[in-house]
Amino acid sequence: MRYLSTRGGVEPVGFAEAVMMGLGTDGGLLVPERIPTLSADTLTGWSQLSFQPLAVEILTLFVGDSIPRADLVGLVERSYSTFFHPEVTPLAEHGDRQWLELFHGPTAAFKDVALQLLGHVFEYLLAREGGVLRIVGATSGDTGSAAIYGVRGKAGIEIFILHPKGRVSPIQERQMTTVLDANVHNIAVQGTFDDAQRIVKTLFNDLPFKQQYRLGAVNSINLARILAQTIYYFYAWGRISGGDLRRRVSFSVPTGNFGDVFAGWLAKRMGLPIDRLIVATNRNAILSRFVETGVYRAGEVYHTLSPAMDIQLASNFERYLYYLLDEDPAAVRALLAEMEQTGQLQVDGERQRRVAEDFDARAVSDAETLAEIRRVYRTSGYLLCPHTAVGACAAADTTDAVVLATAHPAKFDAAVVKAIGIAPPPPPPLQGLLERETRCVELPAEAEAVSRFMRETLDTSAREHP
Numbered sequence: 001m002r003y004l005s006t007r008g009g010v011e012p013v014g015f016a017e018a019v020m021m022g023l024g025t026d027g028g029l030l031v032p033e034r035i036p037t038l039s040a041d042t043l044t045g046w047s048q049l050s051f052q053p054l055a056v057e058i059l060t061l062f063v064g065d066s067i068p069r070a071d072l073v074g075l076v077e078r079s080y081s082t083f084f085h086p087e088v089t090p091l092a093e094h095g096d097r098q099w100l101e102l103f104h105g106p107t108a109a110f111k112d113v114a115l116q117l118l119g120h121v122f123e124y125l126l127a128r129e130g131g132v133l134r135i136v137g138a139t140s141g142d143t144g145s146a147a148i149y150g151v152r153g154k155a156g157i158e159i160f161i162l163h164p165k166g167r168v169s170p171i172q173e174r175q176m177t178t179v180l181d182a183n184v185h186n187i188a189v190q191g192t193f194d195d196a197q198r199i200v201k202t203l204f205n206d207l208p209f210k211q212q213y214r215l216g217a218v219n220s221i222n223l224a225r226i227l228a229q230t231i232y233y234f235y236a237w238g239r240i241s242g243g244d245l246r247r248r249v250s251f252s253v254p255t256g257n258f259g260d261v262f263a264g265w266l267a268k269r270m271g272l273p274i275d276r277l278i279v280a281t282n283r284n285a286i287l288s289r290f291v292e293t294g295v296y297r298a299g300e301v302y303h304t305l306s307p308a309m310d311i312q313l314a315s316n317f318e319r320y321l322y323y324l325l326d327e328d329p330a331a332v333r334a335l336l337a338e339m340e341q342t343g344q345l346q347v348d349g350e351r352q353r354r355v356a357e358d359f360d361a362r363a364v365s366d367a368e369t370l371a372e373i374r375r376v377y378r379t380s381g382y383l384l385c386p387h388t389a390v391g392a393c394a395a396a397d398t399t400d401a402v403v404l405a406t407a408h409p410a411k412f413d414a415a416v417v418k419a420i421g422i423a424p425p426p427p428p429p430l431q432g433l434l435e436r437e438t439r440c441v442e443l444p445a446e447a448e449a450v451s452r453f454m455r456e457t458l459d460t461s462a463r464e465h466p
């Protein structure tokens with residue numbers, strides 16, 4: 001399998017190169033040359049597999065001969081051995097609804113499903129092909145800890161994560177700073193999340209620095225993350241249908257960067273019998289507005305009770321746009337130019353109909369989110385994180401839709417307390433966090449200070465491990 005850019009400016013590359021590239025060198029996103037389609041027999045056969053063997057089968061379609069099967073089996077085994085549930089992503093039934101629990105990984109949110117695998121794939125490819133990777137990123141909470149857990153202790157990788165000092169929740173801060181592995185560097189910036197993000201941008205724009213130190217991003221646009229996220233759609237369908245192809249399943253997906261729901265769309269294109277895919281957003285409703293109107297227009301970012309979805313421009317949207325425009329990179333470039341010039345893009349009526357066939361959408365307010373946490377708790381005793389509650393509320397009229405439970409409620413306990421007055425008990429990965437030793441440097445909100453710290457750290461580690 002080879003990979004192309006949505007903007008048409010990358011020579012086709014293999015899986016290994018595509019994963020290491022992350023963002024396409026032309027600024028586009030990498031997509032498979034062809035989406036594989038599965039026969040009825042294959043789908044029925046796979047419906048009996050447990051998570052890890054199923055992951056190997058799905059990934060093999062995309063990895064091709066880039067990674068020998070025996071090695072892929074090992075990577076998958078190691079990646080999901082850190083999960084606290086034997087089924088990795090189990091389905092749970094509470095109050096007449098099925099919940100796909102994606103929060104049993106080491107940071108208690110669904111990003112672990114992809115980032116645990118990505119960390120192992122990076123380490124494997126670096127060991128095989130030589131080289132080092134220095135990951136730099138800014139986080140407002142969720143992605144930083146999942147990325148740190150993905151690469152902690154991995155050979156050939158150093159990770160620098162900037163967070164705004166005192167502005168992430170105490171749990172999220174501790175999840176990052178209690179990781180003491182030598183290759184993990186937490187930086188508390190004396191400023192806001194926007195300051196932290198601006199610093200990271202400045203570092204990446206300093207090309208000599210970027211090239212000398214081989215900086216890479218940890219972002220939600222890496223192709224491997226999307227592929228890993230298709231696995232649990234197949235897994236959930238298998239458990240529900242028992243392999244009966246007439247049984248179509250709907251999913252409601254709490255959405256921010258459009259990664260998770262795009263993975264569901266990809267699974268459907270591969271032939272998985274999915275009925276409806278619901279794009280569930282909070283008040284930051286750019287994607288639900290697009291599904292309803294065909295117009296994609298960014299506005300200001302609102303802070304909500306579901307902060308991991310407080311996003312305006314969704315970084316994975318361009319992948320969907322590429323398929324909507326019949327895999328025509330020139331058309332993608334034209335629409336993106338329109339967006340650049342006018343602040344919005346619009347698809348024609350016929351394409352808008354196709355969007356409506358692909359997705360349902362609904363934007364959910366904070367008040368509705370709290371009411372949903374309360375309702376589900378009162379009727380079934382099940383506790384939802386605010387992101388999951390957005391998904392459930394958006395699926396109010398689709399009672400048989402499986403809701404993706406994207407984080408453990410204890411990770412966002414303030415919202416849960418606000419809804420029902422009770423704090424959820426922490427799951428194993430969140431226990432004892434506040435008592436553990438921490439390591440973090442505090443720096444002024446200046447790119448210069450951060451790059452100096454990075455140079456010193458990397459030069460020292462190069463002397464010690466030449």
Ligand SMILES: *Cc1c(COP(=O)(O)O)cnc(C)c1O
Binds near residue numbers: 254
């Ligand atoms: C990242 C995240 C989301 C949004 O997922 P996207 O792939 O960005 O659409 C939803 N819920 C939680 C808890 C998250 O961390």
